[in-house]
Amino acid sequence: MTQVTRRTKILATLGPATDAPGVLDSLLKAGVDCVRLNFSHGDPSAQVARAEALREAARRAGREVAILADLPGPKIRIEKFENDRVELKRGDRFDLVAREDAPAGNEREVGVSYLGLPGDVTAGDVLLLDDGMMQLEVERVEGERIVCTVLNDGALSNRKGLNKQGGGLSLGALTPKDEELIRVAAGIGVDFIAVSFCRNAQDMHDARRIAVEAGSHAALVSKIERTEAIENLTEIVEASDVVMVARGDLGVEIGDAELPGLQKKIIREALSRNRIVITATQMLQSMVDSPIPTRAEVLDVANSVIDGTDAVMLSQETAAGKYPLKAVEAMARICLGAERQFTHDTDFEAAPRNLDRADQAIAMAAMFLSEHIGVRAIVAITESGGTPRFLSRFRSPAQVIALSSDEAARRRMALMRDVTALSFESAGMSAGVAARGAARMLFEQGLLEEGDRIIFTSGEIMHQHGATNTLRLLQIGPGGAAEGLGEL
Numbered sequence: 413m414t415q416v417t418r419r420t421k422i423l424a425t426l427g428p429a430t431d432a433p434g435v436l437d438s439l440l441k442a443g444v445d446c447v448r449l450n451f452s453h454g455d456p457s458a459q460v461a462r463a464e465a466l467r468e469a470a471r472r473a474g475r476e477v478a479i480l481a482d483l484p485g486p487k488i489r490i491e492k493f494e495n496d497r498v499e500l501k502r503g504d505r506f507d508l509v510a511r512e513d514a515p516a517g518n519e520r521e522v523g524v525s526y527l528g529l530p531g532d533v534t535a536g537d538v539l540l541l542d543d544g545m546m547q548l549e550v551e552r553v554e555g556e557r558i559v560c561t562v563l564n565d566g567a568l569s570n571r572k573g574l575n576k577q578g579g580g581l582s583l584g585a586l587t588p589k590d591e592e593l594i595r596v597a598a599g600i601g602v603d604f605i606a607v608s609f610c611r612n613a614q615d616m617h618d619a620r621r622i623a624v625e626a627g628s629h630a631a632l633v634s635k636i637e638r639t640e641a642i643e644n645l646t647e648i649v650e651a652s653d654v655v656m657v658a659r660g661d662l663g664v665e666i667g668d669a670e671l672p673g674l675q676k677k678i679i680r681e682a683l684s685r686n687r688i689v690i691t692a693t694q695m696l697q698s699m700v701d702s703p704i705p706t707r708a709e710v711l712d713v714a715n716s717v718i719d720g721t722d723a724v725m726l727s728q729e730t731a732a733g734k735y736p737l738k739a740v741e742a743m744a745r746i747c748l749g750a751e752r753q754f755t756h757d758t759d760f761e762a763a764p765r766n767l768d769r770a771d772q773a774i775a776m777a778a779m780f781l782s783e784h785i786g787v788r789a790i791v792a793i794t795e796s797g798g799t800p801r802f803l804s805r806f807r808s809p810a811q812v813i814a815l816s817s818d819e820a821a822r823r824r825m826a827l828m829r830d831v832t833a834l835s836f837e838s839a840g841m842s843a844g845v846a847a848r849g850a851a852r853m854l855f856e857q858g859l860l861e862e863g864d865r866i867i868f869t870s871g872e873i874m875h876q877h878g879a880t881n882t883l884r885l886l887q888i889g890p891g892g893a894a895e896g897l898g899e900l
């Protein structure tokens with residue numbers, strides 16, 4: 413029997429907590445669709461090793477799992493502590509030392525990565541560390557030392573981020589280190605590259621040029637996490653394949669009160685421009701230390717699904733938390749629940765209007781039919797994933813099965829909501845032969861059963877890029893033989 417599959421995709425950050433034996437295997441079994449390598453932390457070679465471990469685990473699991481490389485960007489960070497972590501009390505003095513060779517930190521001071529920081533702050537500025545979990549007020553600047561007062565009780569650990577309340581500290585988007593890391597990411601064949609703190613379309617074009625020159629076909633993710641990115645949202649979305657609502661930095665740059673509205677706006681903008689969208693950061697934050705999420709977290713994940721996100725992301729929960737598996741299981745459970753409880757008719761009103769591609773037109777027609785005649789699935793035979801992308805931009809009850817012989821293309825579909833990408837070789841087949849062969853394969857894999865109605869989309873002769881121009885209605889007969897659908 414066809415089982416209920418989760419439609420919203422899960423992206424999980426790898427880190428020390430997923431390096432332990434067996435953890436990666438358990439996360440894949442629990443349904444992780446794509447992993448994130450955060451190049452802000454650890455040595456790049458550690459992330460390269462994680463990519464290799466992921467591929468081995470995926471092979472063991474018989475699954476295809478995508479890899480996203482997240483670039484550090486110009487984020488300012490504190491350096492490390494002698495004992496990795498300190499506890500600070502409200503009213504304490506705590507200094508930031510902007511010096512190349514600053515010693516490891518303690519309860520009184522810590523180094524910062526950006527040597528220009530003392531010139532960019534003045535007395536009275538509030539500095540937000542660790543996405544705002546720790547707040548410092550600047551008292552005065554003494555050369556390379558910024559003397560601060562701690563504003564709240566809390567803990568601080570190695571390499572946490574630092575922002576100025578109200579923004580204005582961020583520098584250019586692509587640092588020389590990012591350029592180098594794009595080449596590292598290209599070298600290990602990642603499927604997605606995420607540009608942190610992008611400001612405009614040009615930042616995305618620059619990243620793409622460097623990636624392409626390095627031989628990468630990765631899809632590019634713009635991380636929306638600073639004021640300029642909100643101002644230039646439309647051009648950034650147009651220049652990206654995928655958009656991330658990076659709530660951690662966005663919340664400190666713009667203020668947390670603006671986040672709910674911005675999340676909905678970014679998701680709407682991405683969908684209406686046929687882009688994929690990820691919602692990220694602190695989704696199940698309490699699960700870093702606790703095996704169960706708070707009610708507020710459950711509601712947050714479910715609300716992102718209702719907002720229309722393609723994928724939800726886990727950060728520290730899986731990278732450095734105590735319960736990585738439970739976090740993924742909770743994510744999967746909450747997404748499924750939200751999808752079950754909030755079904756609605758396909759919103760053709762919200763569908764893109766200006767059709768300029770045949771595959772987009774076919775996708776629109778397929779959606780309209782699936783809504784009105786009731787089908788088990790829309791099966792798209794595709795090389796690059798173009799038609800599934802258009803199909804998955806609707807928030808529709810229809811299930812999309814994408815069949816492609818191109819493994820990299822299948823992995824780039826890993827973040828598309830509603831889409832299951834499977835391997836299928838159809839080179840040179842006519843549309844009719846390919847559709848019948850695909851129907852039989854899906855029947856044999858238990859994804860279709862006798863009596864199911866399906867919509868097939870494809871080109872006329874398989875393996876012609878961008879050539880989807882046919883749509884057919886079929887019904888599964890005995891033994892998986894597909895028949896033309898006559899009576900509706």
Ligand SMILES: Nc1ncnc2c1ncn2[C@@H]1O[C@H](COP(=O)(O)OP(=O)(O)OP(=O)(O)O)[C@@H](O)[C@H]1O
Nearest residue numbers: 425426427428450452453454572573727728731732
């Ligand atoms: N590879 C890693 N090695 C060590 N710690 C990690 C690693 N990845 C994540 N962490 C820990 O988990 C926390 C949250 O992870 P996340 O990937 O969101 O990093 P971040 O620094 O908050 O975000 P970003 O780099 O995207 O701004 C980090 O601050 C760090 O403490």
Ligand SMILES: CC(=O)C(=O)O
Nearest residue numbers: 658659660661692693
């Ligand atoms: C993911 C990320 O970079 C953020 O939320 O800021």
Ligand SMILES: [K+]
Nearest residue numbers: 452482483484
């Ligand atoms: K990063």
Ligand SMILES: [Mg+2]
Nearest residue numbers: 637658660661
């Ligand atoms: Mg960020």
